[in-house]
Amino acid sequence: EAQVTQNPRYLITVTGKKLTVTCSQNMNHEYMSWYRQDPGLGLRQIYYSMNVEVTDKGDVPEGYKVSRKEKRNFPLILESPSPNQTSLYFCASSDGGSGNTIYFGEGSWLTVV
């Protein structure tokens, strides 16, 4: 079954404590990306990756890092989380064609206090 798996699904953390949200896909997709979803706003892209070792900034990259060492994994790193990073995060993947379906993970609820 085609899946994009994120962990953790729910996390409460404190300001400044580094955390990583993992994302893994089993479809051999080249393209992966991270989004955040906040009330009243559409999904906003944080970072994306066209392939292994190729990453680029999205619309709201400040405060985030990513890496793409393997095709299937695309972790999102918050080096020093702040309360304004409290949000619902989604990882997504597709095989890269402009008309291809994008598959989203189930989301990670992050609260920074």
Added chain:
Amino acid sequence: KNQVEQSPQSLIILEGKNCTLQCNYTVSPFSNLRWYKQDTGRGPVSLTIMTFSENTKSNGRYTATLDADTKQSSLHITASQLSDSASYICVVRGRNTDKLIFGTGTRLQVFP
């Protein structure tokens, strides 16, 4: 500025009724338009993808239409079911870009 605007913001209908959701966009040049269904607390799931040359596309009780000239799309839901309660998100992709522009969604609630 590339934008995607959806209306209404929220909608309540009775089970069995039809409804239509609207999406207007300013993204140009345009590549494709997608409709996603997002259940509360879950990831978006693709319903339809339409290119500029397609006027209509169906997926079961969901029918999407596209008018590339007026930059408008609609999603029509026929014979609504309780399970249709969700947010419906319109997403537009510009040509020669990997970026997607997301609308803020229409929250649909279907009551028995």
